[in-house]
Amino acid sequence: MREVVTGNHTVSHAARVARAQVVSAYPITPQTQVVEKISEFVADGIMDAKFIKVESEHSAMVACIGASAAGARAFTATSAQGLALMHEVLHWAANARLPVVLANINRAMGPPWTIWTDQIDSLSQRDTGWMQFYADSNQDIFDSILISFKVAEQVLLPAMVVLEAFFLSHTAEPVDFPEQEEADRFLPPRVATHTVDPEHPAAFGGLTGPDHYYELKYMEHNAMLEAEGVIKRAAREYGDITGRYYKMADPYACEDADTVLVVSGGIASTAKDAVDEARAAGKKLGSLKIWAFRPFPREAVRELLAGKKRVAVVDRNISFGQEGIFCTEVKASLYGRDGAPPVLGFIAGLGGRDVKVRDLLAIAEAAEKADCPEFNWYGAKP
């Protein structure tokens, strides 16, 4: 079934089709339409779920943690300050190994107050133990949420699906929704283990000393590594049902490219247009969309970028005093490898500044100059 829906309503539909059983959320621009629509679904009985309308994002995540610990499929959505407020309990969800799924609408952090997009909110949560997927279209949002639930429940780690404020959240696009039976086949009801259940008393998360804490982290890391294979299998299975095959690192015209733009989120779809335009002008430009940020597709990045003349990473984020975060991740993946290309970092589009095709072409052009600095503020007016 194809419908024209906004990114936000796509999130609501995904929660419905995934049969989330407990939704707990707090309103924040630009996420509000997500929870408004879910409220309607639940009130109208279209969605068999409980919607806990909490008093803060912190409680939203905590209620999801409680529901997930009881064995239910739990979902929430937030943005920026809301995600930052959740930070403490994002760790709690991951360390408790609870497969909560969260949609984060990328919005820049204040002050100053801003509602427009960048990725610093979600990337600041990099080390919480959550999987992260960056969507480049409304279809991608929907598909990523379904795949996330499946993977999360298998590896017992929570997952975050990330979409950009306004460019995706408030933009209507055609989205294919699978039939409910198809979706159910891909994502059957959660088979929960280790639940809080009066019939099987146990304590969860009690004081743990150095003798055992270390091994718990070891297992958590291994689960994240295991997730890579599980994501690939789930994406293949999902593709077989829908015809849409997702890749953790998704190349576009990369094979013979001299220059590759590494991109994520909505910029990834703009990059395809930029690549098409450059190719039409006879330039060997390609792009690589990072869909899965955690676990990071290190092997794929190495393979796809090996032997390129240069790589330009476009980061709608920054780690102050260092560089763009995707840039660091790409460099870390390539370090010491044979044929590793030079990696050039470009900050762009912070606080919602538009990144258009011509901007990406300009970045590619700048990267091709022999004296291009390793780190660049694209378009900043000093």
Added chain:
Amino acid sequence: MTEKIDIRGACDMPPMAKSLGRMSWNKTGSWRNVTPVIDYDKCTRCMLCWKFCPDLAISCTDPPEIILDYCKGCGVCAEECPVKCIEMKEGL
């Protein structure tokens, strides 16, 4: 599981800190420096000592008995005994 649990490594652990063992392996009697002794001639079996023991270290039996494995020696039982038949003794 009331025994101490031997964990060699991750292979013996659930994926999260899920505790299935019981704390009763932990014999808190070793914390004690004074020991309650019940004078059963005076004891009326009112069970107040059992009722107010924070450590469940007095049996719910007739007559009540101090469970030395767990008694921490707090002295609440002696203080609460309405006929003062419990004495806290040192060096036991």
Added chain:
Amino acid sequence: MAEVPKKLTIPAEEYICSGHLACQGCGAALAMRYALKALGPNTVYTVPACCWSVIDGPFPYTTLGVPLFHIAFEAAAASACGLSAGLEMVGKKGVNVVAWAGDGGTADIGIQALSGAAERNDNILYICYDNEAYMNTGVQRSSSTPWGAWTTTTPARHFKKRPKKNLVDIMVAHQIPYVATAAMAFPEDLIRKVSKAKDIEGTKYIQIFASCPPGWRMAPEYAVKAVRLAVNTRIWPQLEVEHGVYTINRKPRKYTPVAEYLKLQGRFAHLTEEQIEQMQEMVEREWDRLLFLEKSTHEMAGLPLAGEKAAASKEGGAGAAAGQG
């Protein structure tokens, strides 16, 4: 030899085991023991950072005979709401979902989530065991620390100059079906209240006064005696507020002077006679306010107010303990 004695005033069943890590004479351990006697096995607990995070024991051990989910400090109420919704959605209905938090986790860092849960009237039982300071971290003042008390952050020469936060009235203001206070020196009353609360749909709030011998700078054997004195001096009135109607469950015929309560505890040792007199006046003012609330809320609800004698005898079960008061 031994058989179960016939005349017990509280249930014999235990849902916590020995070996836990509570200090000697821990009031919080007794409060947990009694609450679970009322709740029984069809119960789950969520516990934020507090003494009970430690008392229950380190991984891979636990003291409770029911599930205990540990959660972040400010999160007890919200996690209970999530557990309650989640258990219902997976088909486990009728489970008692209990948020069990200390006074810091309730009156300070956890009050936002508690207020949210109460405003929604989510189906949870929130129990605050109140030992009047951050005891687990080494006796720092909380908003539940009373006027006059020493803590490590309110040194004796600069003792706490603000009154204890009145959480009962705050919870009553949320118009939830059941708010009560209890004291772990009166287990029969405590068990009756928890039993009553568990059968009520919606948010229930019970605040249990629980002694902390190390934090109160008090000999452990006074753990029960001090709390009994708190009730008999009227420092800790035993109340029930049902749909806004206040009932004082225990009106001792003869009130013990607050000095009797204070002198057991090192945390009040610095108080001068004038200051003790000041506290006595504060206690009497609060008691008068409660008597007024009891009378007026009964009148407004058209309910008869039980005489003082009747109210006192409600406590009948605690006979032996009350006799010493």
